[in-house]
Amino acid sequence: MNVRGNLMPELNIIVQKYGGTSVGTPDRIKAVAERIKTYTAGGHSVVVVVSAMGKTTDELIALAAQITKKPSSRELDMLLSTGEQVSISLLAMALHEIGIDAISYTGSQIKMITDGNFSKAKIESIETDRIMKSLTEKRVVIVAGFQGIDTEENITTLGRGGSDTSAVALAAVLGTRDCEIYTDVNGVFTADPRIISSTSKLKEISYDEMLELARLGAAVLHSRSVEFAKKYNIRLHVRSSFNYEEGTIVMPKEEMMEKFVISGVTAKRDEAKITIWDIPDQPGIAARLFSIMGQNKLYVNMIVQSTGKDNKASISFTVLKSDLDKAMGLCEDLNNELGGTAVEAKKDIAIVSAVGVGMLSSYGVAGRIFKVFSDRKINIEMISTSEIGISCVIDEKHADLALKVLHKEFIEAEQQ
Amino acid sequence: MNVRGNLMPELNIIVQKYGGTSVGTPDRIKAVAERIKTYTAGGHSVVVVVSAMGKTTDELIALAAQITKKPSSRELDMLLSTGEQVSISLLAMALHEIGIDAISYTGSQIKMITDGNFSKAKIESIETDRIMKSLTEKRVVIVAGFQGIDTEENITTLGRGGSDTSAVALAAVLGTRDCEIYTDVNGVFTADPRIISSTSKLKEISYDEMLELARLGAAVLHSRSVEFAKKYNIRLHVRSSFNYEEGTIVMPKEEMMEKFVISGVTAKRDEAKITIWDIPDQPGIAARLFSIMGQNKLYVNMIVQSTGKDNKASISFTVLKSDLDKAMGLCEDLNNELGGTAVEAKKDIAIVSAVGVGMLSSYGVAGRIFKVFSDRKINIEMISTSEIGISCVIDEKHADLALKVLHKEFIEAEQQ
Numbered sequence: 046m047n048v049r050g051n052l053m054p055e056l057n058i059i060v061q062k063y064g065g066t067s068v069g070t071p072d073r074i075k076a077v078a079e080r081i082k083t084y085t086a087g088g089h090s091v092v093v094v095v096s097a098m099g100k101t102t103d104e105l106i107a108l109a110a111q112i113t114k115k116p117s118s119r120e121l122d123m124l125l126s127t128g129e130q131v132s133i134s135l136l137a138m139a140l141h142e143i144g145i146d147a148i149s150y151t152g153s154q155i156k157m158i159t160d161g162n163f164s165k166a167k168i169e170s171i172e173t174d175r176i177m178k179s180l181t182e183k184r185v186v187i188v189a190g191f192q193g194i195d196t197e198e199n200i201t202t203l204g205r206g207g208s209d210t211s212a213v214a215l216a217a218v219l220g221t222r223d224c225e226i227y228t229d230v231n232g233v234f235t236a237d238p239r240i241i242s243s244t245s246k247l248k249e250i251s252y253d254e255m256l257e258l259a260r261l262g263a264a265v266l267h268s269r270s271v272e273f274a275k276k277y278n279i280r281l282h283v284r285s286s287f288n289y290e291e292g293t294i295v296m297p298k299e300e301m302m303e304k305f306v307i308s309g310v311t312a313k314r315d316e317a318k319i320t321i322w323d324i325p326d327q328p329g330i331a332a333r334l335f336s337i338m339g340q341n342k343l344y345v346n347m348i349v350q351s352t353g354k355d356n357k358a359s360i361s362f363t364v365l366k367s368d369l370d371k372a373m374g375l376c377e378d379l380n381n382e383l384g385g386t387a388v389e390a391k392k393d394i395a396i397v398s399a400v401g402v403g404m405l406s407s408y409g410v411a412g413r414i415f416k417v418f419s420d421r422k423i424n425i426e427m428i429s430t431s432e433i434g435i436s437c438v439i440d441e442k443h444a445d446l447a448l449k450v451l452h453k454e455f456i457e458a459e460q461q
Numbered sequence: 462m463n464v465r466g467n468l469m470p471e472l473n474i475i476v477q478k479y480g481g482t483s484v485g486t487p488d489r490i491k492a493v494a495e496r497i498k499t500y501t502a503g504g505h506s507v508v509v510v511v512s513a514m515g516k517t518t519d520e521l522i523a524l525a526a527q528i529t530k531k532p533s534s535r536e537l538d539m540l541l542s543t544g545e546q547v548s549i550s551l552l553a554m555a556l557h558e559i560g561i562d563a564i565s566y567t568g569s570q571i572k573m574i575t576d577g578n579f580s581k582a583k584i585e586s587i588e589t590d591r592i593m594k595s596l597t598e599k600r601v602v603i604v605a606g607f608q609g610i611d612t613e614e615n616i617t618t619l620g621r622g623g624s625d626t627s628a629v630a631l632a633a634v635l636g637t638r639d640c641e642i643y644t645d646v647n648g649v650f651t652a653d654p655r656i657i658s659s660t661s662k663l664k665e666i667s668y669d670e671m672l673e674l675a676r677l678g679a680a681v682l683h684s685r686s687v688e689f690a691k692k693y694n695i696r697l698h699v700r701s702s703f704n705y706e707e708g709t710i711v712m713p714k715e716e717m718m719e720k721f722v723i724s725g726v727t728a729k730r731d732e733a734k735i736t737i738w739d740i741p742d743q744p745g746i747a748a749r750l751f752s753i754m755g756q757n758k759l760y761v762n763m764i765v766q767s768t769g770k771d772n773k774a775s776i777s778f779t780v781l782k783s784d785l786d787k788a789m790g791l792c793e794d795l796n797n798e799l800g801g802t803a804v805e806a807k808k809d810i811a812i813v814s815a816v817g818v819g820m821l822s823s824y825g826v827a828g829r830i831f832k833v834f835s836d837r838k839i840n841i842e843m844i845s846t847s848e849i850g851i852s853c854v855i856d857e858k859h860a861d862l863a864l865k866v867l868h869k870e871f872i873e874a875e876q877q
Contacts, residue, residue, distance in 0.1 A: 071527035105547070111487035112551050113558040120557070123565055124550035127543035131521070134540035135528050141536070142529040149539055153569055154614050198570050 046170055048217050048277060056090040056180055058221040062190060062212035066229040067286035068132050069099035071139075077227075077286060078139035081185055085145055090180045092219065094190040094212040095136055097128025118163035122192075122202045126152070129189035129208070136187050147185035150175065152192035152200070157211070159193035159201045166193055166201035167269075168210065171218045188215060206267030213270045217277035224279050226266065227286035232293035233258070233265055235456045236310045240445055243457055247308055248291070251298035251402050254308050257434045261398040262313035271295060298402050306403035306410060307455040312444045313396040316346055316363040318426065319376055324385040326358035334360065337375055343368045347396065347436060349427045361427055363438065366392060394426065395444035398436040399451055411435055417454050423447055462586055464633050464693060472506040472596055474637040478606060478628035482645040483702035484548050485515035487555075493643075493702060494555035497601055501561055506596045508635065510606040510628040511552055513544025534579035538608075538618045542568070545605035545624070552603050563601035566591070568608035568616070573627070575609035575617045582609055582617035583685075584626065587634045604631060622683030629686045633693035640695050642682065643702035648709035649674070649681055651872045652726045656861050659873055663724055664707070667714035667818050670724050673850045677814040678729035687711060714818050722819035722826060723871040728860045729812040732762055732779040734842065737792055740801040742774035750776065753791055759784045763812065763852060765843045777843055779854065782808060810842065811860035814852040815867055827851055833870050839863055 061081070068074050077095075084091050096102075105124050109116045116124075133149035140147035155175055159166035179186045190208025193201050203210050209226055216224040233255070236244040250258075252275035259268045265283060274281050274295060284292025298304065324330055331350055338345050348362040364372045369390060376388045404410050411428075414435055418425055423446065427438035439447055477497070484490050493511075500507050512518075521540050525532045532540075549565035556563035571591055575582035595602045606624025609617050619626050625642055632640040649671070652660045666674075668691035675684045681699060690697050690711060700708025714720065740746055747766055754761050764778040780788045785806060792804045820826050827844075830851055834841055839862065843854035855863055 071524065074528060108487065108547075109551065109554060112490060112554045116554045117557055120550040120553040120565060123553075123567075124547060127546045130543045130546075131524075131540060134536040135525065137536045137539075138525060138528045138532045141533055149536060151539075151616075200567075 046168060046214065046217065048220070053177065053181070057088055058090045058092060058180065058219050059084060059223045059225065060092045060094065060212050060216040060219065060221060061225045061227060062094040062208055063096065063227045063286055064208065064229065065096045065099050065101070067227045068095055068136065071135070074132070074135050074139045075142075077136060078143055078145070080286065081140065082143060082145055085185060091185045092176065092180070092215055093136065093185060093187045094208055094215060095129060095132040095187065096190050096208040098132050101128040101131070119199060122163045122200050125202055126189070126192040126200045129191050133187045133189045140185055145185055146183060147187055148179050149187040149189070151189050153194045153198065155188060157193035159195055159203070161195040161197075161199065161201065163199075163201055165204040166195070168193060168203070168214045171214060173218050176219065203269075206270070209267040209270035210273055213273040213277070213279050213281065216279045217273065222278065222280050223282070224274070225282045225284060227284060228265065229285065229287065230265065231285045231288070231290055232283050233263075233295075233309070235308065236448055236452050237263070237312075240312070240448055241452045243452065245456075247293045249294050249296055249301045249303070250308055251301060252295060253298065253433055254400050254402055255295045257398075257400045257431065258309050258311060261311040261396065261400065261434065261436065263309065263311045266295070301402075304403045305401050305456065305459055306407045307399045307401035307451070307459070309400050310448050310451045310456070311398050311400070312448050313398070314441060314444065315366055316394065316396060317366045317369045318361055318363050318391045318394050318438055319369070319372060320359060320361040320389045320391075321376055321380055321385050322359045322387045322389070323357040324360065324380065324383045326352055326356045330358070330383065331360060334376075334379060337379065338364070338372065341371065341375060343372050347427055347429045347438060349429065363394070363396065363427075393441040394438050395441045395447075396436050396438055397444060397447045397451070398434055399455065400434040402433050404433050404435070413454070414451065417450050418447065421446060421450055462584060462630065462633065464636070469593065469597070473504055474506045474508060474596065474635050474639075475500060476508045476510065476628050476632040476635065476637060476640045477643060478510040478624055478641070479512065479643045479702055480624065480645065481512045481515050481517070483643045484511050484552065487551070490548070490551050490555045491558075493552060494559055494561070496702065497556060498559060498561055501601060507601045508592065508596070508631055509552065509601060509603045510624055510631060511545060511548040511603065512606050512624040514548050517544040517547070535615060538579045538616050541618050542605070542608040542616045545607050549603045549605045556601055561601055562599060563603055564595050565603040565605070567605050569610045569614065571604060573609035575611055575619070577611040577613075577615065577617065579615075579617055581620040582611070584609060584619070584630045587630060589634050592635065619685075622686070625683040625686035626689055629689040629693070629695050629697065632695045633689065638694065638696050639698070640690070641698045641700060643700060644681065645701065645703065646681065647701045647704070647706055648699050649679075649711075649725070651724065652864055652868050653679075653728075656728070656864055657868045659868065661872075663709045665710050665712055665717045665719065666724055667717060668711060669714065669849055670816050670818055671711045673816045673847065674725050674727060677727045677812065677816065677850070677852065679725065679727045682711070717818075720819045721817050721872065721875055722823045723815045723817035723867070723875070725816050726864050726867045726872070727814050727816070728864050729814070730857060730860065731782055732810065732812060733782045733785045734777055734779050734807045734810050734854060735785070735788060735792055736775060736777040736805045736807075737796055737801050738775045738803045738805070739773040740776065740796065740799045742768055742772045746774070746799065747776060750792075750795060753795065754780070754788065757787065757791060759788050763843055763845045763854060765845065779810070779812065779843075809857040810854050811857045811863075812852050812854055813860060813863040813867070814850055815871065816850040818849050820849050820851070829870070830867065833866050834863065837862060837866055
């Protein structure tokens with residue numbers, strides 16, 4: 046993507062993205078218009094990206110399902126992109142109604158060019174001329190999120206949550222660092238408030254922590270939008286459109302004021318564990334196994350390989366529960382061929398993770414976690430670590446307890 | 462519009478337009494796909510124009526009304542055009558599902574260029590390259606009706622019923638004379654079947670009769686589509702998508718096999734009559750009156766001016782009932798200024814009309830109509846005639862009777 050730096054600093058551009066709940070009803074759309082008005086009154090030039098209203102996208106998918114079980118991805122993108130087009134026109138009307146000049150643009154109209162991968166297209170470039178012209182005419186510019194066009198003007202979509210990415214890409218090409226992501230929660234929390242009552246909102250979080258949290262099941266932001274923000278150094282302010290509280294700013298870790306050892310804990314319950322016992326411990330077996338998984342479009346998350354005696358190894362890994370039957374079939378075929386002793390599946394697991402940039406400069410975090418678990422008799426079945434995160438596969442029945450003790454021992458203790 | 466004649470006769474192109482009821486549900490869309498399949502199997506290259514599903518357009522207008530009473534016409538067009546975009550994608554999916562290759566295009570994608578008059582735009586040109594390429598690839602081409610773009614790529618719409626015009630324009634630029642308009646009635650009838658039980662379907666009707674019927678309240682086709690068809694010599698086959706019966710072909714009168722004196726009778730009940738008595742009979746008064754009406758965007762239909770004694774004239778004319786109060790106010794102002802004696806409004810009128818190309822070559826039709834009315838004691842308050850039509854303003858309570866006697870004396874008698 047071609048980024049030219051801040052085009053016109055005097056415009057004081059801010060990009061705001063409003064999610065489906067934020068524009069879910071005509072009244073919500075009017076509330077969003079009022080919020081935008083506070084920014085234009087404050088001297089900002091506002092570029093707004095909106096998602097489809099409420100459950101529109103799901104409803105359109107359900108409509109297509111009444112026609113065919115396998116919709117062509119080009120036609121599905123043609124269909125789904127209408128959701129955002131409805132929102133942008135209504136928001137423009139709501140702004141006009143309160144005396145704010147505004148104009149809406151589809152992805153096609155601002156030449157939001159993507160590759161041709163329907164339903165998961167990647168943004169390649171955005172033309173800024175038309176947006177800049179409208180901004181200099183003192184108009185609020187409203188852009189349909191989630192959608193673009195390929196070089197042949199076919200309509201493409203960016204995948205679920207893609208409006209976040211549209212917003213970050215616009216901030217990047219318009220040369221502003223300020224991008225607000227409005228959603229129905231107050232920001233990024235240290236844990237799921239439905240499980241941990243003492244959870245608290247983070248003021249700041251780094252890109253890498255946010256990506257790790259997203260990967261581990263905390264779905265506040267579209268991962269690609271965070272990668273984009275990191276690449277183009279955009280500060281993402283994740284906040285609620287239902288109040289005026291400050292939310293959480295996703296930023297470079299170098300700019301963060303406070304760095305906790307652990308910023309958040311998550312539990313992912315949609316995966317199952319497969320173990321292949323006692324296969325020959327020779328080079329290429331793991332590669333073969335996981336390339337078979339890849340060829341069959343099975344998403345593999347955690348992988349642990351252990352060497353046993355007699356040159357035999359065991360491999361454990363996790364797949365989505367919905368993919369378990371398919372994955373087991375493939376594993377059994379491979380196991381028979383290789384002469385392994387058994388393939389075992391376990392469904393009732395959870396992946397409990399702790400994420401924090403502070404881990405980079407702290408020693409013994411893993412040890413402290415294992416101690417906390419063992420004190421509560423929580424057995425760890427698999428462990429995997431990254432630079433800023435530790436994930437443990439445990440029995441699903443212990444997941445809530447594990448989250449609570451991690452949150453108490455690390456986050457609550459540290460914040461005091 | 463630039464029309465180059467039949468581009469590739471070997472493609473055997475047919476243009477079909479399906480209205481909102483015809484694609485009102487997923488099941489209806491599947492039925493339309495099956496119908497299209499009979500044409501592709503028969504060796505036709507099919508270009509399909511579709512309207513929005515069922516009441517979608519009304520629902521979208523109601524949604525906008527929840528935001529603002531006066532939506533900007535640009536943003537309203539942005540909103541409304543999504544309705545057709547939903548239909549085209551679903552129809553493409555339905556065709557794929559039964560093994561027919563198909564591709565959908567928005568107005569923007571086929572460069573359906575219009576002027577910039579949002580909500581009532583006029584088509585200026587259509588690019589045929591992309592359509593022709595898809596047709597030569599043996600694909601059914603599905604085009605969103607009702608919508609286009611202006612030269613700055615703003616989305617425009619053609620006004621109510623505009624999909625008919627989209628279809629005719631496509632037939633014209635693709636150089637085919639065959640355009641089928643699928644609707645929820647079996648064709649064009651000699652009278653409204655809800656009033657005249659003995660009404661019959663016309664096999665053929667001329668462009669001018671169709672235009673006259675449309676003007677006089679029989680709203681089967683969008684008038685502009687008929688004007689387009691006349692200009693480009695397209696034969697419009699108006700028929701039902703709910704059965705395989707032949708409908709009515711709208712065609713040049715020179716090609717018609719049978720020409721009835723009167724092809725159809727209509728009653729229009731949404732107008733009211735205003736009479737201004739005894740205004741000075743001097744040049745320019747009528748011009749002044751009707752330019753005032755025009756400036757105030759009041760649609761005036763029938764006008765009769767009669768000269769009285771003492772250089773005084775009376776003017777009667779009809780306006781929409783919904784405009785009556787506004788029109789009366791303007792007339793009273795003018796009447797006061799000119800010293801007329803009174804302005805009178807009458808709401809309970811109907812305009813009963815008979816239309817037929819046969820009138821051109823028949824004498825005494827008007828006289829026969831007046832005789833028929835007077836035999837039934839139906840008083841005629843105003844008369845206006847065109848080349849192929851006669852309209853009479855009568856008391857609304859006599860409207861059904863007037864239709865019945867006209868239908869019996871002219872249409873039923875002649876068809877026997």
